[in-house]
Amino acid sequence: MSDIRRGSPPDRRRYFRIDDEIVLVYRPVPPHEVPEPEQLSERFSEPFSLTATLACLTHESRSQLRRIQRDSPQVAEYLEVLERKIDVLAQAVMMAENPLAEQPTRQVNLSASGIAFDIERGLSEGEVLELKMVVPPALVGILTFGKVVYCRQRKNGDYRVGVDFLSIRDQDREFLVRHVVKRQLVRLREKQPSPGSEPV
Numbered sequence: 001m002s003d004i005r006r007g008s009p010p011d012r013r014r015y016f017r018i019d020d021e022i023v024l025v026y027r028p029v030p031p032h033e034v035p036e037p038e039q040l041s042e043r044f045s046e047p048f049s050l051t052a053t054l055a056c057l058t059h060e061s062r063s064q065l066r067r068i069q070r071d072s073p074q075v076a077e078y079l080e081v082l083e084r085k086i087d088v089l090a091q092a093v094m095m096a097e098n099p100l101a102e103q104p105t106r107q108v109n110l111s112a113s114g115i116a117f118d119i120e121r122g123l124s125e126g127e128v129l130e131l132k133m134v135v136p137p138a139l140v141g142i143l144t145f146g147k148v149v150y151c152r153q154r155k156n157g158d159y160r161v162g163v164d165f166l167s168i169r170d171q172d173r174e175f176l177v178r179h180v181v182k183r184q185l186v187r188l189r190e191k192q193p194s195p196g197s198e199p200v
Contacts, residue, residue, distance in 0.1 A: 015111040015112045015113045015177065015180070016111060016180050016181065016184060017109055017110065017111040017180070018109070018110055018111070018180050018183050018184060018187075019107065019108070019109055019110075020107075020108055020109075020110045020135075020183065021105045021106070021107055021108070021136070022105055022106070022108055022110065022133050022134060022135050022136065023103045023104070023105050023106075023133065023134035023135075023136075024106055024108060024115075024117060024131065024132070024133050025103065025131070025132045026129045026130065026131045026132070027129065027130050028123070028127055028128065028129055028130075029128055029129065029130045029145070030128070031128050033128075033130075033145075034128060034145045034166055034167050035145070035167055036167060037167050037168060037169050037170065038169075040143055040144070040167060040168070040169050065079060065080070103134075105136070106118075110176070110180065111176070111180060112165075112173045112174075112176040112177045112180065113164060113165055113173075114146065114149075114162065114163055114164040114165055115131070115133075115146070115162075115163050115165075116160060116161065116162040116163070117160075117161060118154070118158045118159065118160055118161075119158065119159050119161055120158055120159070121159070122151050122153065122159045122161075123148050123151045123159070123161055124148065124151070125148055125149065125150060125151060126147060126148060127147070127148045128145060128146070128147055128148075128166070129145065129146050129147075129148065129163060130143070130144075130145055131143070131144050131145070131146055131163070135175075135176075135179060140175060140179075142168070142172045142175070142176070143172075144165050144166075144167060144168040144169075144172065145165070145166045145167040145168075146163035146164055146165045146166055147163065147164050147166050148161055148162070148163055149162045149163065149164050150162045
C-alpha cells in the first residue's frame with residue numbers, strides 16, 4: 001500500500017461517535033504493512049472473524065425475515081430462535097479459542113471512521129497502528145489499521161490518542177455504523193422519562 005491515506009474515508013465527520021467500552025489491543029506497524037481492505041480477511045483467524053461474519057449475514061437476512069414474519073409468524077419466530085442459538089455458539093467459540101476476548105475492556109470513543117482512547121505512553125502523530133477490537137455484547141471481532149492523528153497528554157499524566165482508520169473491511173465499517181446508532185438509541189431511550197412520570 002503505497003499511500004497510507006488511501007483507505008481513509010474523506011468524510012469521516014459524517015459518522016456518529018459514542019463513548020463505549022470494548023476490548024482493544026494495538027501495536028505500531030510500518031506503513032508498508034497496511035493491507036488493502038479486501039486483504040484483511042486473509043489476516044483473520046477463523047474464530048476471530050466468525051462473529052463479525054455472522055453479524056453481517058444476520059443484517060443481510062433481516063429483510064427476508066420480515067417478509068416471512070408477515071406471511072408465517074410462527075416460522076419467523078422459529079428462525080429467530082435458531083439465529084440466537086447460532087450467536088450463542090459463535091460467542092462460545094470466540095471465548096474458547098480467542099484469548100483476546102478474555103482481555104479487560106477499556107473506555108473508548110468510537111465511530112465507523114476512527115477511535116480515541118487513553119494510553120500510558122505517548123505515540124507520534126502519523127504513526128500507524130494495527131488495532132484488534134472485540135465489541136460487546138455480540139463479541140464481534142474487528143481487525144483494522146489506523147493512523148495516529150493526535151496524541152495529547154492529560155492532567156493525570158496519561159495520553160489521549162486519536163486514530164483514523166486507514167484500512168477496514170466494508171462489513172466491519174457497516175457493523176460499527178449499526179452498533180453506534182443502536183447504542184445511541186438505547187441511551188436516548190434511557191434518558192427519556194417514563195410515561196406518566198414527573199420531570200426531575
